């Protein structure tokens with residue numbers, strides 16, 4: 001049996017007021033990778049940090065859950081840049097004390113079914129490029145230019161990320177340099193940039209085949225985010241050995257070793273602010289935890305529209321700023337269990353992206369108008385095939401996950417109902433959507449028909465229930481060009497003692513949110529105190 005066997009897949013310590021230490025140096029709201037990274041790095045510097053998580057387990061979107069003898073992840077299907085000693089890998093190694101291991105996916109890590117054509121992405125910068133050229137031989141020059149733009153955008157992304165560390169006055173001084181160094185194309189929409197390189201709609205569609213990784217089709221998304229994601233996976237996809245719950249499981253000890261704790265069932269009701277400064281938080285049960293330093297990793301919407309007092313938000317000038325950001329779309333998830341192994345069933349370590357055609361924006365538009373229209377994208381992932389430890393924990397079985405977009409509005413009539421008790425009409429709607437998604441799976445892998453032992457469907461209401469995103473957001477804030485130019489989205493806030501972290505302060509993705517955690521810890525501790533630690537982590 002595996003030594004990674006979790007007893008219940010629930011990690012973290014159940015919150016009780018009497019389990020709190022007499023005082024903490026910082027409180028962190030939310031135990032996603034953003035919050036845990038901030039907490040672990042501060043702990044390494046000797047801070048005593050208390051992480052408060054509303055869910056029954058820690059990890060945020062990196063948590064896993066078990067049911068009916070199977071185990072599924074919810075927000076981690078593949079992670080890039082961890083196959084070599086990159087910055088991403090070094091940070092994961094440091095946070096997890098080297099206990100988190102990574103398994104590579106197949107060289108063909110993403111496969112795109114676009115109408116009746118099939119394209120793919122292959123691991124390795126040269127292999128990726130050559131594979132694109134092999135699929136589109138007439139477009140070699142456009143593909144080479146695209147690869148150059150990816151490199152340029154990636155350099156700019158690092159500079160923009162670091163700029164978030166600056167204090168407002170430093171930022172003001174740096175603005176002319178930043179403007180000079182920032183190429184205009186990074187804030188253009190992805191389609192515009194690609195259309196300037198090529199007129200081949202299938203090439204554009206193949207290059208944008210991962211748009212589901214940030215939830216916005218090419219005519220709406222900023223090229224910068226497209227480029228960051230494409231670069232992130234350029235050397236292939238990797239899966240955490242033992243399942244995605246291992247991410248939080250391996251990081252939490254660092255927080256505990258410094259005297260801190262990660263509490264679950266710990267919903268923060270309010271961030272307490274007086275005279276423009278944070279004083280602590282009020283918990284759902286009414287208990288108050290005093291602390292002059294609070295980090296929110298619960299997302300921008302929750303922080304500013306739910307947790308902070310209205311007058312504190314207005315007084316610090318955030319009302320106007322909030323109009324420039326909007327929630328991303330929700331999603332449906334299908335969690336499937338089979339009584340045979342991935343090998344027996346012929347499941348690949350490749351993600352499937354299934355599209356009705358090459359005009360992604362038109363497909364999204366049609367779907368939002370009419371739920372009966374084809375799904376604009378159906379994503380299929382094979383976690384048990386990717387995890388070399390899965391069979392040790394669940395012998396003789398396999399799992400599959402399907403993700404597809406779904407607007408929160410379709411489910412709004414059941415808002416406020418209790419998970420598992422939302423009524424027959426909700427169950428029926430969910431079942432219809434689930435059956436449609438299962439047809440896509442059988443279409444691509446007909447050998448699975450009749451082999452599925454169990455499946456269940458989640459909706460944006462499930463995301464709201466378990467992860468606290470009020471509109472069931474798949475990726476927090478939408479990655480529009482406008483959002484990316486909001487320089488108030490970063491670790492610092494205009495409220496003394498309040499800090500932000502997580503996907504909304506940089507970009508979505510486990511790595512995006514983890515890097516946000518690094519920026520937040522650095523801004524909080526100060527670059528001078530952080531620098532020896534940075535040397536230790538990154539060499």
Ligand SMILES: Cc1cc2nc3c(=O)[nH]c(=O)nc-3n(C[C@H](O)[C@H](O)[C@H](O)COP(=O)(O)OP(=O)(O)OC[C@H]3O[C@@H](n4cnc5c(N)ncnc54)[C@H](O)[C@@H]3O)c2cc1C
Nearest residue numbers: 030032033034054060061075077078268468502503509510
């Ligand atoms: C279906 C899906 C698939 C994905 N696939 C991938 C992938 O393959 N690769 C990848 O890199 N990324 C993927 N992502 C994105 C990635 O999981 C996220 O971008 C990242 O994990 C976000 O981390 P975070 O720390 O910012 O937020 P979260 O993980 O969302 O953490 C925020 C936490 O705050 C808690 N919280 C909220 N309100 C309160 C409150 N009032 N009190 C206490 N706690 C509160 C929530 O419960 C939650 O645990 C996927 C996401 C989804 C939804």
